[in-house]
Amino acid sequence: MTALVWFRQDLRITDNQALLQACSNHQHVIAVVCSWPEQWQQHDWAPIKADLYERQANHLGQALAAKGIQLHHIELDTYAGTPKALHQFCQKHNVEALYANRDYPLDEVRRDRAVNAWLEEHEIECHWFDSNVLLEPGSVTPKTAGYYKKFTPFFKSWLALLAHRGLTQPGRIVSRSECEFTPIQIRYDKRDASSWAASEDAIKQRLRRFTDEQVQDYARARDLPALDATSRLSPFFELGVISPVTVARMLQQQSPDFPHGLNQGAHTWLSELAWREFYLHLMYAVPRLSMGKAFLxxxxxxxxxxxxxxxxxxxxxxxxxxxxxxxxxxxxxxxxxxxxxxxxxxxxxxxxxxxxxxxxxxxxxxxxxxxxxxxxxxxxxxxxxxxxxxxxxxxxxxxxxxxxxxxxxxxxxxxxxxxxxxxxxxxxxxxxxxxxxxxxxxxxxxxxxxxxxxxxxxxxxxxxxxxxxxx
Structure with missing residues (x-):
């Protein structure tokens, strides 16, 4: 029987728990990426972001094919058709289990709950992971319950829990026989993003250069726009081409007491990862933020x-x-x-x-x-x-x-x-x-x-x- 890895905002092989667990538990693994042009339009996806998504999905497809995992593409209009479409795909390919990393905004949470319910009703197991964050929503909470409404106490607790849990170690995906990959084309009004697109390996090299050569000056230089002093990796965090776990592991090499003991620049950059997670945790806890409403x-x-x-x-x-x-x-x-x-x-x-x-x-x-x-x-x-x-x-x-x-x-x-x-x-x-x-x-x-x-x-x-x- 076959396992299906459903890629979304996690277009990578490294530090991808959904992919790793599927490959560890099943002899045969295939993958799928979906596009929802009408839904993306409703969510105001930028044409340049859609083009980068297509380019990175194709980089991923080539990398997966080299490991014997075929990446398929399903195009739908909106999230509403996703449960039925995935079920039909699973039936066609004799899939017994679905593996995916969670998304946290309200529409995506509702989509995934519907997919989970539909597939499990048809006896297809669903396995969900949180490898797009260092600490999943709901894990960093005040002693009084609820959720943090201020970043500083959130960051303090986030660091403490990260120190307690430690970082997952990178797993190894055993390569199978190479397979064919058909390039993906997404139907969307796209704007050329080729100046940004790169393979996962090239992006990891850029990350390594930044953490080795620039991060120590980040706190001082990050507010000066005339300088090339930021990582410019944000598009790849957004599409999940790099995982925050990968980043944290590189920073860990700079301090034996990680996440504590970093120099000021590295600590400040780590706090930016925490800000990213703070807003994800908040959006997950407060659905009105996904509805165009103010928090206050x-x-x-x-x-x-x-x-x-x-x-x-x-x-x-x-x-x-x-x-x-x-x-x-x-x-x-x-x-x-x-x-x-x-x-x-x-x-x-x-x-x-x-x-x-x-x-x-x-x-x-x-x-x-x-x-x-x-x-x-x-x-x-x-x-x-x-x-x-x-x-x-x-x-x-x-x-x-x-x-x-x-x-x-x-x-x-x-x-x-x-x-x-x-x-x-x-x-x-x-x-x-x-x-x-x-x-x-x-x-x-x-x-x-x-x-x-x-x-x-x-x-x-x-x-x-x-x-x-x-x-």
Whole structure:
């Protein structure tokens, strides 16, 4: 009889418990990956993310075929048809057991419960694993029960439990006779992601270089977008091409007391893995977060402005605030944005423009190659002061001061805003007087827009409105 490994957001061989257990318990193993174009559209999957998914699925298919495991592709419209389709596939291939790693957002949880019920009703065993996280949702909880609503106590407990449990050791998958692999084609409006795509081995090499050569400077340099100081591995975490267990094992080599005893840079990067899991745990515990609702329920009544023109200027990077415009233009060009700049542009949308955070959340998901539903939602609600452990409503980023802090020489700004490429450092963060004096604002080739809001007034308006909402 045959075991079926159902790949989803775990397009890898290494540290994949579903695959390892299937190969350990069954002589014959096959695999399947599904695509749901209509569902992905509803979930605002970016075209560049869909293209990367297809490319990584094909890398996976080739790697599996070399081990004698054939990867099949099932295309459906939505999750609703998944239980029946998988059952029919299992019948066709004499499958006796399904193996998969869990997903945690609400729609995916409901899909998997339906699949489990349907298959077990037809006497096909289902085995579920959590190898896309270091610690599964529900495992890191306060002594009073429930779930953590603040990151700092979550992180402290997360570290303690990780130290107690330790890390799983990598298992070995015994190769069988090689088999054929038919390339997968996904029916979706895709945008070329070839500058990101790589084999699992190449991505692990990139991870190794980062942990060996760069991570020690991560705490100091991570907030400077002009530097190539972050791992840029986030798209591969999102698609599960690398496992957090693989990452943790590399960091463990730097400290015998892991997860404690790391240098500041490595500890800070480990905390980023914990932030990822914090938002996944939270989304699993609070279903309303998957429904477009704020964590702080009273903030759903906030009177957000409706202004399509202002939103369009933000999307296109024409706000008149250089750091905001640089970030939005990077997103448009690359399908990716430096994390610190994500915080700045998000804060500007919700607190300077007073536009609904859900507009920004959706725009990011529709454009980001690493768009993670849980992390993106958590980040936007943090910026909007509507989420758990969010920035206080009275904390409003000044985009000019932020620009001076994170891009002091304007290197990032000049890279993405061509109209400012010749502006001296002294004026780069507030270039309008300089441009006006040189007559540049009259030249259509170098014209740069005036600031679309007065930040001080916008800040006061947001705080006053939010303060009234709290009362």
């Amino acid at each position: 329920e009273y903030t759903d009544a906030y009177p957000w402005r409706a202004n399509d023109s202002d939103f369009k200027r933000w999307c296109e990077g024409n706000t008149g605030f250089p750091i905001v415009d640089a970030g939005m233009r990077q997103l448009k060009a690359e399908g990716w944005m430096h994390n610190r700049v994500r915080m700045i542009v998000a804060n500007f949308l919700v607190k300077d423009l007073r536009l609904d955070w859900r507009l920004g959340e959706r725009h990011f998901m529709q454009n980001l190659i690493d768009g993670s539903f849980a992390a993106n939602n958590g980040g936007w609600q943090w910026s909007a002061s509507t989420g758990t452990d969010a920035a206080p409503y009275f904390r409003v980023f000044n985009p000019t001061r932020q620009s001076e802090k994170v891009d002091p020489e304007g290197r990032y700004i000049r890279k993405w805003v061509s109209a400012l490429k010749d502006v001296p450092n002294k004026y780069i963060h507030e270039p309008h007087h300089y441009l006006r004096a040189r007559g540049s604002e009259q030249n259509s080739d170098t014209k740069y827009p005036q600031p679309m809001v007065d930040h001080s007034q916008a800040r006061d308006d947001f705080i006053a409105t939010f303060k009234g909402l709290k009362k």
